[in-house]
Amino acid sequence: MNETNKPVHGMWTSRWVFILAATGSAVGLGNIWRFPYITGEYGGGAFVLLYLACIALIGVPIMIAEVTLGRRGGLSPIHSMGRLAEQSKVSRRWKGIGYLGALSGFLILSFYSVVASWALIYVWEAVSGLFRGMTAVQSQANFEAMQANPWLMLGSHSLFMVLTMGVVALGVKRGLERAVEVLMPLLFVLLLVLIGYAATTPGFAEGVAFLFAFDFSKLSGEAVVIALGQAFFTLSLGMGAIMAYGAYMPREIKDKKTGRARPVSIGSSVVIIAALDTLVALGAGLAMFPLLFTGNLEPAQGPGMMFVTLPLAFGQMPGGVLFGSLFFVLVVCAAWTSSISLGEPMVAWLVERGKSRWAASLLVGGAAWVLGVGSVLSFNLWKEHTFLMGTFFDNIEFLSTSILLPLGGLLIALFAGWVMKETQVRKELAMKSFALYMVWRALVRIFSPLAMIAVIAYALWSATSG
Numbered sequence: 001m002n003e004t005n006k007p008v009h010g011m012w013t014s015r016w017v018f019i020l021a022a023t024g025s026a027v028g029l030g031n032i033w034r035f036p037y038i039t040g041e042y043g044g045g046a047f048v049l050l051y052l053a054c055i056a057l058i059g060v061p062i063m064i065a066e067v068t069l070g071r072r073g074g075l076s077p078i079h080s081m082g083r084l085a086e087q088s089k090v091s092r093r094w095k096g097i098g099y100l101g102a103l104s105g106f107l108i109l110s111f112y113s114v115v116a117s118w119a120l121i122y123v124w125e126a127v128s129g130l131f132r133g134m135t136a137v138q139s140q141a142n143f144e145a146m147q148a149n150p151w152l153m154l155g156s157h158s159l160f161m162v163l164t165m166g167v168v169a170l171g172v173k174r175g176l177e178r179a180v181e182v183l184m185p186l187l188f189v190l191l192l193v194l195i196g197y198a199a200t201t202p203g204f205a206e207g208v209a210f211l212f213a214f215d216f217s218k219l220s221g222e223a224v225v226i227a228l229g230q231a232f233f234t235l236s237l238g239m240g241a242i243m244a245y246g247a248y249m250p251r252e253i254k255d256k257k258t259g260r261a262r263p264v265s266i267g268s269s270v271v272i273i274a275a276l277d278t279l280v281a282l283g284a285g286l287a288m289f290p291l292l293f294t295g296n297l298e299p300a301q302g303p304g305m306m307f308v309t310l311p312l313a314f315g316q317m318p319g320g321v322l323f324g325s326l327f328f329v330l331v332v333c334a335a336w337t338s339s340i341s342l343g344e345p346m347v348a349w350l351v352e353r354g355k356s357r358w359a360a361s362l363l364v365g366g367a368a369w370v371l372g373v374g375s376v377l378s379f380n381l382w383k384e385h386t387f388l389m390g391t392f393f394d395n396i397e398f399l400s401t402s403i404l405l406p407l408g409g410l411l412i413a414l415f416a417g418w419v420m421k422e423t424q425v426r427k428e429l430a431m432k433s434f435a436l437y438m439v440w441r442a443l444v445r446i447f448s449p450l451a452m453i454a455v456i457a458y459a460l461w462s463a464t465s466g
């Protein structure tokens, strides 16, 4: 195979754009909505420590593996895996990693858009001052009223899907690259403003203590698996999003000083992405918990924390209309740069099969939109129609994030660790330190696969034991 990727879809302008785009994919609802509330449920500090360990020991190695497969393959995940299987002289069935990823991306996109669309509605509610002086009962009622209104949710789900697939349709350079260059700096600024504000509230010290004080008595086996799953989801692993982005990553860049070509290392880029993602998750916690403590609200609220409890805090604080609006704009931006990475692998695959980008985006977005309608209805008309794991939404979410993603991660780790020729892997990685390379190899061959098996086993066990 040729050593330079044929830029079918275009390449990122620089290594930094790759880092920004992958961070955009990673930072999303997982960081701002899910991380704070599960940290609240599992008791704070000790859970945070566990989560950090999972990011470092399992997230980073699998992410390195996924980027490596992507850059080596140079195409959409499905075709990349086909190429790599051929090169490694193994069964073309390994292409299944690509198909599996496309399926999970499609499922996740369908409900991710629905949750993101709540944030879109909340931008509007915050701007219009709806939260001012609200009581806890009113806030709960407000959230339930939104969920009970299928037309409202359908409208904002449609808008979010158009925003997402519009960017994908514009392509790697004019769409994805431009979107992350605008939205990511905005996101970091907004987050800093909100943390700055939280630091002025009386509950700040308590919030910081909650996040960083380690109380190991609260830890359980369950917390370990939850932390693992969260580390995995928040880094966008296991479905080919990161593989697709890796395919657009340059192999070499010109050194500005010497003018000579220098290999672009995958490992150091991934460490930066994981660090940024972690900083945003912790930052979201730092911005939210002090507000809860200041308002005497419970940190163990569950999924309603962002949509029920936080508005209460915004309703009570001075400048709450401004900071509340900024907060939900932040959530929308974060979700937007994530959702485009859910759509890109499938669209890239269709483009390789001869479709135009616009047609492919319309097709993928349209289909995910239709499936998303099921998630919209899960909160109102179909609320009582439960099967297996609960509502339609619950089932799609469980199947994709608890089963398909870890399965994808397992196969990716096995392929990079056991199937691919070692010389190829090492060359693609361009790691400077041999010792670090050996550590990565050990983690990706043994540790990561075992961790993924544990996550899947736990999911199946908890599903069957009711």
Ligand code: TRP
Residues within 6 Å of the ligand: 025, 026, 027, 028, 029, 030, 031, 108, 232, 233, 234, 235, 236, 237, 238, 239, 241, 338, 339, 341, 342, 405
């Ligand atoms: N990482 C994103 C978040 O935390 C969600 C996401 C985007 C994702 N692309 C993904 C998750 C691919 C798994 C796989 O919100």
